[in-house]
Amino acid sequence: MSLKSPSDQAKSKGLPPPTYHHGDLREALVQAGIEILEERGLAALTLRETARRAGVSHAAPYHHFSDKGALLTAIAARGFRMQHNAMAAAAQSTTDPGEGLQAYGLNYVSFAQNHPSLFRLMYTRECGPNTPPELAEASSGFYPKMVEGICAATGCSVEQASSISLLLWSTMHGLAMLWLDHQLLWEGHPPLDKLAYELSELLGRILQSPNPAP
Amino acid sequence: MSLKSPSDQAKSKGLPPPTYHHGDLREALVQAGIEILEERGLAALTLRETARRAGVSHAAPYHHFSDKGALLTAIAARGFRMQHNAMAAAAQSTTDPGEGLQAYGLNYVSFAQNHPSLFRLMYTRECGPNTPPELAEASSGFYPKMVEGICAATGCSVEQASSISLLLWSTMHGLAMLWLDHQLLWEGHPPLDKLAYELSELLGRILQSPNPAP
DNA sequence: CGGCAATCCTTACATTGTCAAGATGAGTTT
DNA sequence: AAACTCATCTTGACAATGTAAGGATTGCCG
Numbered sequence: 001m002s003l004k005s006p007s008d009q010a011k012s013k014g015l016p017p018p019t020y021h022h023g024d025l026r027e028a029l030v031q032a033g034i035e036i037l038e039e040r041g042l043a044a045l046t047l048r049e050t051a052r053r054a055g056v057s058h059a060a061p062y063h064h065f066s067d068k069g070a071l072l073t074a075i076a077a078r079g080f081r082m083q084h085n086a087m088a089a090a091a092q093s094t095t096d097p098g099e100g101l102q103a104y105g106l107n108y109v110s111f112a113q114n115h116p117s118l119f120r121l122m123y124t125r126e127c128g129p130n131t132p133p134e135l136a137e138a139s140s141g142f143y144p145k146m147v148e149g150i151c152a153a154t155g156c157s158v159e160q161a162s163s164i165s166l167l168l169w170s171t172m173h174g175l176a177m178l179w180l181d182h183q184l185l186w187e188g189h190p191p192l193d194k195l196a197y198e199l200s201e202l203l204g205r206i207l208q209s210p211n212p213a214p
Numbered sequence: 215m216s217l218k219s220p221s222d223q224a225k226s227k228g229l230p231p232p233t234y235h236h237g238d239l240r241e242a243l244v245q246a247g248i249e250i251l252e253e254r255g256l257a258a259l260t261l262r263e264t265a266r267r268a269g270v271s272h273a274a275p276y277h278h279f280s281d282k283g284a285l286l287t288a289i290a291a292r293g294f295r296m297q298h299n300a301m302a303a304a305a306q307s308t309t310d311p312g313e314g315l316q317a318y319g320l321n322y323v324s325f326a327q328n329h330p331s332l333f334r335l336m337y338t339r340e341c342g343p344n345t346p347p348e349l350a351e352a353s354s355g356f357y358p359k360m361v362e363g364i365c366a367a368t369g370c371s372v373e374q375a376s377s378i379s380l381l382l383w384s385t386m387h388g389l390a391m392l393w394l395d396h397q398l399l400w401e402g403h404p405p406l407d408k409l410a411y412e413l414s415e416l417l418g419r420i421l422q423s424p425n426p427a428p
Numbered sequence: 429c430g431g432c433a434a435t436c437c438t439t440a441c442a443t444t445g446t447c448a449a450g451a452t453g454a455g456t457t458t
Numbered sequence: 459a460a461a462c463t464c465a466t467c468t469t470g471a472c473a474a475t476g477t478a479a480g481g482a483t484t485g486c487c488g
Contacts, residue, residue, distance in 0.1 A: 025435080042340060047476065057437050059477080064435095068476065117340075123395050124338060126256060126331075136399075143400055166389070166398075167413050171381060174388025181337050184380075186357055199381050206420060239466080261445065271468050273446080278466095282445065 026064040026074075028054045033075045037117040045121075047071065072121060073132045079122040080138035083111045097153035098207070102200050104149065105172045109196045112176035120180060123173070142169060154207050164206065171199055240278040240288075242268045247289045251331040259335075261285065286335060287346050293336040294352035297325045311367035312421070316414050318363065319386045323410045326390035334394060337387070356383060368421050378420065385413055 032053040036045050047068045048058040065071045090107035091100045112119040125135070143165060150161040150168075178184050179192050246267040250259050261282045262272045279285045304321035305314045326333040339349070360379040365372060392398050393406050 046474085048474080058475090059438080060436055062477075120338070120340070123391065123397070124334070125395065126334070139397060140400075163412055163416055166409065167385065167416055170388035170392060170413065171385045172388065173392055174384035174386065174390075175380070176388075177337065177391050178384060178387055181339070183337070183353060186354075195380065198377055199384065202377055202381055202420065206416065260443085262443080272444090273469080274467055276446075 025054065025056060025060065028056075029061055029064065029071060030074050030078050033071060034078065034118060037075070037121065038115065042117045042121060045072075045075075045117075070132075072125060073135050075118070076122045076125055077134050077138040079115070079118045080135075082115075082118075083108075083122075084138075084141060086111055091149070097149060098204070101146070101149045101153050101168075102204065104146070105168055105200050105203075106193075106196050108172045109176045109179070109192060112180060113192050116180050119176065123177075150207070167206070168203060171203060172196070175199060239268065239270060239274065242270075243275055243278065243285060244288050244292050247285060248292065248332060251289070251335065252329065256331045256335060259286075259289075259331075284346075286339060287349050289332070290336045290339055291348050291352040293329070293332045294349075296329075296332075297322075297336075298352075298355060300325055305363070311363060312418070315360070315363045315367050315382075316418070318360070319382055319414055319417075320407075320410050322386045323390040323393070323406060326394060327406050330394050333390065337391075364421070381420070382417060385417060386410070389413060 029050055033045060033050050036049060036053065047061060050071065051058045051061050054060075061071060065074065087104055087107045090110075091104040093103060094100050122139070146165040146168060147158065147161045150156070150164050151158060154161070154164075156164075175184075175192075175196060179195075184192075184195065243264055247259060247264050250263060250267065261275060264285065265272050265275050268274075275285060279288065301318055301321045304324075305318045307317060308314050336353070357379060360382060361372065361375045364370070364375040364378050364382075368375070368378075370378075389398075389406075389410060393409075398406075398409065
């Protein structure tokens with residue numbers, strides 16, 4: 001009896017004894033996937049390993065996800081929700097619209113730093129032009145929220161705010177990505193937080209500078 | 215005789231008849247890899263498929279690359295060289311330092327648009343902290359070249375130019391990445407070139423705006 | 429209480445990365 | 459020029475992975 005059956009494994013983990021059928025496997029798989037991602041990186045995030053960690057046979061996930069891609073999509077969607085919550089909390093730590101916007105941006109790169117593999121998975125899914133609606137729904141929201149915040153902070157037109165919003169998003173996203181990919185390793189290589197703060201200060205000037213006619 | 219031997223395949227492709235031993239397999243593999251990448255995306259870039267396209271057995275690559283990762287690294291390095299050349303050419307199309315800098319940045323995202331999978335491979339290699347020297351050597355160069363260009367265009371200090379350089383790089387990189395990942399699909403979704411130009415114009419104002427003391 | 433449908437397991441197969449031996453030919457040495 | 463040597467290439471094998479088919483188990487609904 002050297003091999004334990006999947007259900008034995010699950011029970012031996014001390015988890016709340018599932019009524020059977022594992023209770024809510026879909027959720028458990030997503031959770032397990034995120035854990036693997038944070039502990040051992042994207043390369044270790046395999047379907048079978050996820051099932052193993054959830055204490056279930058390797059084909060069980062197919063009753064909840066049509067595909068490995070579907071699992072990854074669900075994990076990415078969960079990641080987007082996590083990031084949304086973290087950023088919203090950061091933005092609400094102040095009442096000043098300008099500071100709120102800055103906190104919003106800084107928290108964007110903080111999240112990338114704290115969850116490197118998850119962040120990469122979220123934004124690196126090569127799902128062609130047909131993005132799964134679950135993902136699209138979860139990932140949308142940054143842009144409109146930023147436009148709103150910029151309008152509140154500067155009182156400029158929605159059109160101008162759109163451009164500025166894209167600028168801020170691109171900058172923070174690019175900084176996070178470059179850091180994740182170890183591209184920011186020149187001499188001195190200050191910590192990521194410092195770089196992000198620098199850039200946010202630099203960008204802050206645009207918000208107050210005069211806007212010449214287009 | 216339905217199956218052709220690898221060498222037959224290579225010869226039937228009309229390539230310059232190799233003395234044998236394929237001539238320069240390492241180069242052929244990198245080339246084949248780039249082709250697969252552009253035609254069928256990153257998921258299709260498999261070691262065996264690359265060997266197949268190069269007209270060689272599936273284990274042959276191991277005599278030129280220690281690992282699949284090493285192949286990917288070589289392809290990425292090649293990509294960096296391609297991007298360097300393209301950007302340098304774009305920058306030299308004008309004599310005005312400001313315009314040159316703008317062309318430099320716009321070409322950065324153009325390259326990403328024209329070689330989506332290759333671009334992603336280049337910047338998405340999860341090679342931990344121990345980046346292979348071949349890659350590091352090939353990918354370095356953007357930053358110092360931009361700092362130099364910014365100094366020439368604005369006459370500001372090297373320190374300020376460093377911050378601005380990081381800002382430009384991050385912005386263009388982030389824009390390219392977000393576009394590649396289909397994150398820029400809100401209503402209207404203007405073409406990428408237009409967005410890049412918008413941002414470059416917006417950023418241009420920083421270069422001329424007064425710099426308050428730190 | 430009986431059947432149904434969902435959930436899960438087992439088995440199986442093609443593909444992939446990787447390794448270990450053999451074959452082959454190019455260049456060098458004698 | 460003949461023989462040797464070694465890098466290069468091929469063949470065959472193995473474990474791991476994604477995926478599909480069919481059988482077992484369980485909760486639920488009538």
